[in-house]
Amino acid sequence: MSVAARPLPALESTYATELADLVTPWKAAGASDPTLLVLNEELAAELGADPEALASPEGVAVLAGNRVPEGATPVAQAYAGHQFGGFSPRLGDGRALLLGEVLDVHGQRRDLHLKGSGRTPYARGGDGKAAVGPMLREFVVGEAMHALGIPTTRALAVVATGEAVVRETLLPGAVLTRVAASHLRVGTFEWAAAHGDRAQVQRLADYAIARHHPAAAAADEPYLAFLEAVIEAQAELVARWMLVGFVHGVMNTDNMTISGETIDYGPCAFLDAFDPVTAFSSIDHAGRYAWGNQPAIAQWNLSRLAGALLPLLGPTQDAAVTAAQQLLEAFPARHQRAWEAGMRAKLGLAEAAPGDTELFAELLTLMHEHEVDLTSTFRALSDGVRGDLTAARLAFGPGLEAFDAWAARWLARVGEDRAEVAVAMDRVNPVYIPRNHLVEEALASATAGDLAPFGALLEVLRHPFEERPGLEAYAVPAPAGDGPYRTFCGT
Numbered sequence: 001m002s003v004a005a006r007p008l009p010a011l012e013s014t015y016a017t018e019l020a021d022l023v024t025p026w027k028a029a030g031a032s033d034p035t036l037l038v039l040n041e042e043l044a045a046e047l048g049a050d051p052e053a054l055a056s057p058e059g060v061a062v063l064a065g066n067r068v069p070e071g072a073t074p075v076a077q078a079y080a081g082h083q084f085g086g087f088s089p090r091l092g093d094g095r096a097l098l099l100g101e102v103l104d105v106h107g108q109r110r111d112l113h114l115k116g117s118g119r120t121p122y123a124r125g126g127d128g129k130a131a132v133g134p135m136l137r138e139f140v141v142g143e144a145m146h147a148l149g150i151p152t153t154r155a156l157a158v159v160a161t162g163e164a165v166v167r168e169t170l171l172p173g174a175v176l177t178r179v180a181a182s183h184l185r186v187g188t189f190e191w192a193a194a195h196g197d198r199a200q201v202q203r204l205a206d207y208a209i210a211r212h213h214p215a216a217a218a219a220d221e222p223y224l225a226f227l228e229a230v231i232e233a234q235a236e237l238v239a240r241w242m243l244v245g246f247v248h249g250v251m252n253t254d255n256m257t258i259s260g261e262t263i264d265y266g267p268c269a270f271l272d273a274f275d276p277v278t279a280f281s282s283i284d285h286a287g288r289y290a291w292g293n294q295p296a297i298a299q300w301n302l303s304r305l306a307g308a309l310l311p312l313l314g315p316t317q318d319a320a321v322t323a324a325q326q327l328l329e330a331f332p333a334r335h336q337r338a339w340e341a342g343m344r345a346k347l348g349l350a351e352a353a354p355g356d357t358e359l360f361a362e363l364l365t366l367m368h369e370h371e372v373d374l375t376s377t378f379r380a381l382s383d384g385v386r387g388d389l390t391a392a393r394l395a396f397g398p399g400l401e402a403f404d405a406w407a408a409r410w411l412a413r414v415g416e417d418r419a420e421v422a423v424a425m426d427r428v429n430p431v432y433i434p435r436n437h438l439v440e441e442a443l444a445s446a447t448a449g450d451l452a453p454f455g456a457l458l459e460v461l462r463h464p465f466e467e468r469p470g471l472e473a474y475a476v477p478a479p480a481g482d483g484p485y486r487t488f489c490g491t
Contacts, residue, residue, distance in 0.1 A: 010070045011072045019207060021196065023078065024092075028117035031066060047110060071100060072112075076121065079091055079191045116130025129173050132172045140442070143462060151261045185263075209222060235337075246268065249487055251301065274371075278291050280487040299335075306327070372395045380395065382422045385414060438457055460474045
């Protein structure tokens, strides 16, 4: 590291400056004995940071919240939210701080955000801390989602604090540094609508348009165009989640971004055997956020955004409601288009054709009826295109005859130039996803002080489409008999 190297480029604070009424200046609690557990060197370089400097004592002090980096104005962000359908008017960063923003090497503005950095005025009785396991979960799942091509926040680093966190047991504490296009959420607009006035909502919308959806500024109705852009981004995002079997687990409005990035990997998990009613979260007793419910929940959340924006959407309330309803009612069709485009890619179908919807639905029905693993089965279909359906057929057991009938219709749709089709399918059907049992094993080891399984899993997941010898254990679902998998929010 050169003498002049500094851990991070100088930060800016446009959000804290332009929307000062939506933040509270605050300081991190700091860590008594910070130790770097994992550093995302690729992301650091993308941000224009110096990885070696970040790993130095000065850099670790920044990542732990012990030192404020140059140009930073740490603030806790205010937001509200609908949580499991009920409105909470005062949420906000209860254990997190926005340090500021950097312009990355591509000229994109990115937030730097500490999570687990201590209590803030929005803590609502919490201790403001985070444990090693949940912070490493956010790191590894975020990197996996990024490698899968799904818009996501990412973790720059996880630092152990040297202090214990009291949960059901004593756990080692940690601070995560999160990088995001921004931390603007649907809940941010709900806060502005509930606590401010039309002018505050408009300032927030103007900021969001300039930062995330600048084309809307030139539209005849810029705030309607903005709402439409967010609706489109979320329709695409949820379709991408579902195509890889991802279940977010806590789709509250404070966990839905305006940018269209996935945020907050708390009780998330991935499907093994396909079942559309799967919900992993221990507190989601009614399955509100199950795999198959995610599009409808996204539409419901977006209606809350529309409600907050309503004063900006038309000359009268009736006109604004009508305009917003038209956009929201188009969400299912937008999502379906994204979903079907993704399914065609997964099945090697170059163009849309009549009957595609039924073809896709029949396959998923068979997979559900016969408890077929989602990820490995789609990957095996590539071999079917190459002429060998053995692995795919074995998965269906007593449903083999029905699968064969479906496969005959599917292959008739694929066409003749199958070598290139199979290669294209392999580019979108992963071999490796964050299998739930492997994630739990890696986090348990890391909590006990052994980071080797975590590092090995992370390396596998960074190349999800590349099948590699010796990694077969990372490509299979959990052993039978483990019972239903349950996730926890990690707070």
